[in-house]
Amino acid sequence: MKATVTVMLKSGVLDPQGEAVKSALGSLGFDGVAGVRQGKVIELDLAQGTTQADVTAMCEKLLANTVIESYRVEMHP
Incomplete structure (x- = not known):
């Protein structure tokens, strides 16, 4: 599974x-x-079982500075 984070x-x-x-x-x-x-744009190759909630947590903790940035997560099979 893959995810694209913008x-x-x-x-x-x-x-x-x-x-x-x-x-x-x-x-x-x-x-x-x-x-x-x-x-x-950040493309993630995810281990099986990784959820959109997991990717959202990644964004909140590391991938985006939520004070000044917004993000969008797209999951791909």
């Missing part, structure tokens, strides 16, 4: 990496980008 900064938290990407895209002539938020 971690993003919460809205209202400044995203300097996203701003740098937006600026670089503008410099390359891509003027149609109004905003960029950068995050991370």
